[in-house]
Amino acid sequence: MMLRTSRSSATPVPEVLASSEAEDAGTETPRPVLRRRIPLRARLRRDWPLLLLVFPALLQLAFFFYLPSLFSVIAFMDYSPYRPLWENPIIGFTYFQMLFQDPYFVGALINTLKFALAQLLFVFPFSIFLALLVHGMLNKVLRNGFQSIVYLPYFFSWVLVVTIFLQILGQDGLLSRWLVGMGAERLTIMNNPETFTFLAWMQWTWKDAGWGMIIFLAALGAISPSLYEAAAADGASRWQRLWHITLPGIRPVIVLLLILQLGGILTVGFEQYQLQREAVGWQTAEVLDTFVYYRTILASDGESLGTAAGLFKGVIGLLLILSANNVAHRLGEQGVFQKS
Amino acid sequence: MAKNLTTPALRRRTLLRTGLLGSVCAAGLPLLAGCGEISGGEASVQTQNASLDILPEYVEWPLPAEPDLVGEPPDHPSAYLTYPDPVPQAIPEPREGSGSYSIYVPNWGPSMAKDDPYYTAMAEAMGGTRIEFVQNDPNAYTEASVQWIKAQEFGDGILLFSWMTSADANFDETVVNRFANLSEVLAGDISERWPLLAGRGDDVWAASVWAEDPANPEETSGIYGIPWTTNGGPGNGFFYRADLLAEAGLEVPTTVEELLEVARAWTDDPAGKWAIGGTDYMSTAWFGLTPGSGWSSQDGEIVHNNERPEFKEWVEFQRQIREEGLVHPDVGTPNFDGKAAQRAGEVLFDQDGWARWTDVPAQVAASGENPDFDLDVLGALTSKDREPMYHAASGVAGWLFLSNQLEREQIEEILDVANWCSSPAGTIEQEMIVYGIEGEHFERGDDGRPAFTEAGITAKQDSFAFTAMSGVVQNVLEGPADMVQRRFDFNASVLPVLVKDEFETARVTAPAGADEAGTIFDEKVNDIIMGRADLSTLEDAVATWKADGGDATRAVYEEVHRNMEGQ
Numbered sequence: 091m092m093l094r095t096s097r098s099s100a101t102p103v104p105e106v107l108a109s110s111e112a113e114d115a116g117t118e119t120p121r122p123v124l125r126r127r128i129p130l131r132a133r134l135r136r137d138w139p140l141l142l143l144v145f146p147a148l149l150q151l152a153f154f155f156y157l158p159s160l161f162s163v164i165a166f167m168d169y170s171p172y173r174p175l176w177e178n179p180i181i182g183f184t185y186f187q188m189l190f191q192d193p194y195f196v197g198a199l200i201n202t203l204k205f206a207l208a209q210l211l212f213v214f215p216f217s218i219f220l221a222l223l224v225h226g227m228l229n230k231v232l233r234n235g236f237q238s239i240v241y242l243p244y245f246f247s248w249v250l251v252v253t254i255f256l257q258i259l260g261q262d263g264l265l266s267r268w269l270v271g272m273g274a275e276r277l278t279i280m281n282n283p284e285t286f287t288f289l290a291w292m293q294w295t296w297k298d299a300g301w302g303m304i305i306f307l308a309a310l311g312a313i314s315p316s317l318y319e320a321a322a323a324d325g326a327s328r329w330q331r332l333w334h335i336t337l338p339g340i341r342p343v344i345v346l347l348l349i350l351q352l353g354g355i356l357t358v359g360f361e362q363y364q365l366q367r368e369a370v371g372w373q374t375a376e377v378l379d380t381f382v383y384y385r386t387i388l389a390s391d392g393e394s395l396g397t398a399a400g401l402f403k404g405v406i407g408l409l410l411i412l413s414a415n416n417v418a419h420r421l422g423e424q425g426v427f428q429k430s
Numbered sequence: 431m432a433k434n435l436t437t438p439a440l441r442r443r444t445l446l447r448t449g450l451l452g453s454v455c456a457a458g459l460p461l462l463a464g465c466g467e468i469s470g471g472e473a474s475v476q477t478q479n480a481s482l483d484i485l486p487e488y489v490e491w492p493l494p495a496e497p498d499l500v501g502e503p504p505d506h507p508s509a510y511l512t513y514p515d516p517v518p519q520a521i522p523e524p525r526e527g528s529g530s531y532s533i534y535v536p537n538w539g540p541s542m543a544k545d546d547p548y549y550t551a552m553a554e555a556m557g558g559t560r561i562e563f564v565q566n567d568p569n570a571y572t573e574a575s576v577q578w579i580k581a582q583e584f585g586d587g588i589l590l591f592s593w594m595t596s597a598d599a600n601f602d603e604t605v606v607n608r609f610a611n612l613s614e615v616l617a618g619d620i621s622e623r624w625p626l627l628a629g630r631g632d633d634v635w636a637a638s639v640w641a642e643d644p645a646n647p648e649e650t651s652g653i654y655g656i657p658w659t660t661n662g663g664p665g666n667g668f669f670y671r672a673d674l675l676a677e678a679g680l681e682v683p684t685t686v687e688e689l690l691e692v693a694r695a696w697t698d699d700p701a702g703k704w705a706i707g708g709t710d711y712m713s714t715a716w717f718g719l720t721p722g723s724g725w726s727s728q729d730g731e732i733v734h735n736n737e738r739p740e741f742k743e744w745v746e747f748q749r750q751i752r753e754e755g756l757v758h759p760d761v762g763t764p765n766f767d768g769k770a771a772q773r774a775g776e777v778l779f780d781q782d783g784w785a786r787w788t789d790v791p792a793q794v795a796a797s798g799e800n801p802d803f804d805l806d807v808l809g810a811l812t813s814k815d816r817e818p819m820y821h822a823a824s825g826v827a828g829w830l831f832l833s834n835q836l837e838r839e840q841i842e843e844i845l846d847v848a849n850w851c852s853s854p855a856g857t858i859e860q861e862m863i864v865y866g867i868e869g870e871h872f873e874r875g876d877d878g879r880p881a882f883t884e885a886g887i888t889a890k891q892d893s894f895a896f897t898a899m900s901g902v903v904q905n906v907l908e909g910p911a912d913m914v915q916r917r918f919d920f921n922a923s924v925l926p927v928l929v930k931d932e933f934e935t936a937r938v939t940a941p942a943g944a945d946e947a948g949t950i951f952d953e954k955v956n957d958i959i960m961g962r963a964d965l966s967t968l969e970d971a972v973a974t975w976k977a978d979g980g981d982a983t984r985a986v987y988e989e990v991h992r993n994m995e996g997q
Contacts, residue, residue, distance in 0.1 A: 168468050171580040172607040184468060194950070253764060261759030262702065270700050276759065283962060368762045371962045372953040387573055389599050389945045394468075 165398040185398040197373060198381035205377060206355040208287055213294045214351065217302025218344065222336065224303065225310045237307070241300030248361035251297050255289070256280055283374040286366070293362060305347065306340055313339035345423045353411040356403040378403060472942075473986040474602065474644040477993065478935035480632040482639060482651060484613040489621035491629030491903050494518035495856055499918050504662030505822060506925050509907035509918045510856055513878040517861065520626065520853035527559030527843045532585030533830070533899070534578065537565035539892025546889075551867050552896060555859075556850045559843055563895045572597045579608050586836060587844065589658065589898040591828035599945050602937065605640045609831040611652035615841055624845055626852035626903045634660050634901070637826040655829025656848045659901040663921045664928065665721070665823035668712045669786055670779045671772060672806040686716050686747065686813035693756040696778050704758040706751055707768040707780030714821070715929070716811040717744040721821035722931025723938070725987045732988045734980060736951060737972050743813070745968060748959040762960070779808070788913050807920060810927045822928040830898060851899035855908035863897055866890040879910075936990045944979030951975040
């Protein structure tokens with residue numbers, strides 16, 4: 091009983107609804123919640139400092155995201171950078187047709203989805219695992235040291251990450267040299283197409299899992315220690331505390347990040363695959379971004395086809411975010427934004 | 431009602447509707463596709479014409495110091511064995527200028543600060559004009575430059591090597607829309623103001639011409655670039671460690687079969703020694719394949735390397751040296767540094783540009799790490815008793831393109847600088863361009879030759895800047911006497927077997943789809959070489975390449991060939 095109460099408390103609750111529930115608790119018949127609509131002017135007067143704080147971010151979004159997004163219109167044009175935008179003839183969905191009819195597009199799409207799914211299934215939970223591991227460390231020095239070591243690779247470029255992997259796991263890397271010294275064969279993991287997904291997983295995990303951990307750690311820090319104390323006093327085991335307090339406590343953040351990750355499901359990166367393309371072969375490492383690179387920047391299909399591919403990725407991402415967010419709302423989660 | 435705290439059951443219909451929304455929309459897009467026409471995509475040809483009126487008149491500019499070894503330029507350049515003394519000045523009175531211009535260049539060496547005294551000294555020496563170089567990462571330069579140029583964000587000018595221009599499939603269109611047409615300024619006799627540029631010759635200027643309408647070159651052509659280095663002689667070298675070869679008691683190979691034997695004998699995988707480093711662009715000549723475009727006339731037919739039986743042999747060779755473990759395992763990865771691997775004795779053979787032959791021995795000598803170090807270069811290898819062949823570098827190695835936003839006076843001022851920078855080796859101007867300021871970046875040795883100081887090595891050596899402004903008026907070999915002599919002799923030895931691209935004077939824009947087909951074909955070949963695909967798949971790959979653009983491109987080259995033959 092105590093544990094169930096704890097779980098309810100750990101879930102963020104909208105202020106108005108929480109108070110109504112508190113009122114409901116002492117009565118037999120629930121009363122309807124009255125929502126008083128505050129006029130816009132009053133809300134502006136009340137919130138202007140917050141709005142002022144948000145303004146630079148909005149400005150940045152407007153200039154660097156929304157304004158450039160308007161130029162997505164070139165996906166529907168026979169675009170040339172050498173004439174004014176409005177002089178480019180509208181040709182409809184021709185570039186989308188070219189994209190979907192390209193015999194190599196499907197392969198790139200399948201690879202992209204494969205890598206995205208692997209990231210979602212194996213890297214995302216690993217971040218949660220790392221966060222729980224660090225959260226459980228009581229020695230502050232050890233905790234800070236581990237935390238720094240684990241999230242530092244996030245700031246490395248992919249060139250550096252691939253180079254480090256080559257230096258260690260390459261055919262002439264540290265491990266191979268050691269193996270040869272022991273009379274064994276050299277490692278071939280860096281140029282074996284069959285194990286590339288595993289290699290890519292190792293690279294993602296080493297590079298990105300630490301960063302994901304930081305976000306979950308922040309969420310873990312928001313859980314009141316009194317819940318753990320109360321649960322421990324009630325005799326809850328470590329596993330029960332994890333299951334009934336910790337995980338429900340970070341569930342909104344997990345859902346939020348999951349939804350955002352779904353939005354970028356067709357954007358699995360570029361450099362990592364490009365750098366290892368020759369070693370493992372183009373059919374293994376071709377993802378949508380490399381496909382677009384070879385079809386547009388290095389070929390004659392130009393900006394319109396690239397924009398069409400980008401728009402396709404964006405639309406799919408948006409739909410996935412909206413769908414996932416909808417599902418989250420239905421599961422009682424806040425999602426990316428709160429439903430009004 | 432506190433509905434947010436309850437978890438409503440997910441209705442199956444809603445879930446389906448939500449979940450399938452994305453896929454339905456994605457799948458629906460192609461169905462909505464319209465059929466608007468895309469312009470362009472047609473092949474075009476621009477043929478070099480040295481008799482165009484827009485070209486500057488050739489006026490010979492005699493070298494200020496006679497070369498010690500006289501060759502047959504441009505494929506066998508002359509050479510200085512002794513450094514000119516006194517060092518002549520090519521342009522005693524540089525034209526005054528006051529402008530400041532920014533030029534984009536790739537840079538493999540150190541970058542100097544914009545306010546470095548070197549730039550001030552250069553501006554004073556050149557008459558006052560200041561050039562600021564935007565030095566970029568050379569690895570990303572080629573592809574990034576395509577976007578900079580389209581967005582008109584390349585300052586006042588940009589240097590592109592000729593091989594870089596293929597990164598933009600519509601480069602001919604880009605040139606006439608983004609770069610300044612220099613014809614008005616350069617046409618006719620320019621020898622009074624720009625004597626060195628006038629002395630560069632008709633061919634290099636003709637190679638710098640693009641036409642707005644390739645179908646009407648007589649009326650729409652213009653000079654759009656300042657020609658960079660004039661190519662000539664053997665294009666690259668296949669270098670080997672002569673000291674290690676002799677130490678192992680092995681003979682210098684002259685055939686591919688001998689090369690394989692030497693490689694097998696020298697390679698020692700557990701010891702971290704692999705005989706072969708990079709081979710891809712050097713080894714095609716060993717099998718009789720054509721340089722440059724890859725198209726050639728064989729028995730009256732226009733064919734591409736891809737479809738020739740020799741190409742299959744080359745692919746087999748590339749696959750074989752990997753299967754036998756003769757190639758350094760890092761080749762093909764970002765980890766492979768051929769220069770360092772060869773210097774360290776990890777590889778015996780490696781391909782590179784000619785700078786390897788002078789730079790690495792000089793660096794090894796300076797470090798004193800290996801007094802026996804000896805780097806040499808292989809001549810023309812043959813296979814299966816073929817006639818020996820060595821691929822020549824021909825044409826112009828690149829261009830400095832100026833922005834079409836510049837005024838005529840500004841273009842003229844930059845051409846003043848280009849003229850100054852065209853000074854040949856062994857002049858005060860070239861010393862300043864290559865070595866920097868005497869006493870700071872370089873000092874003279876006993877033979878009078880400039881040699882970098884420690885400060886010069888740190889700040890100036892390999893820093894790519896004023897070299898970009900123009901190619902020199904005449905290529906002359908210059909350097910340590912023994913190296914110059916070896917290079918001169920090597921050039922003479924391969925001169926009879928030098929082969930050039932038959933279509934080097936034709937600038938062909940491939941028809942739509944041909945570039946993509948070529949890229950995919952190369953990827954498939956790479957799969958075969960690396961053992962990811964069977965050799966038998968090559969035939970299918972060739973057939974696909976032909977169908978997707980190879981045959982269409984052949985038709986263009988057949989037309990060019992007929993025109994060249996005067997048919």
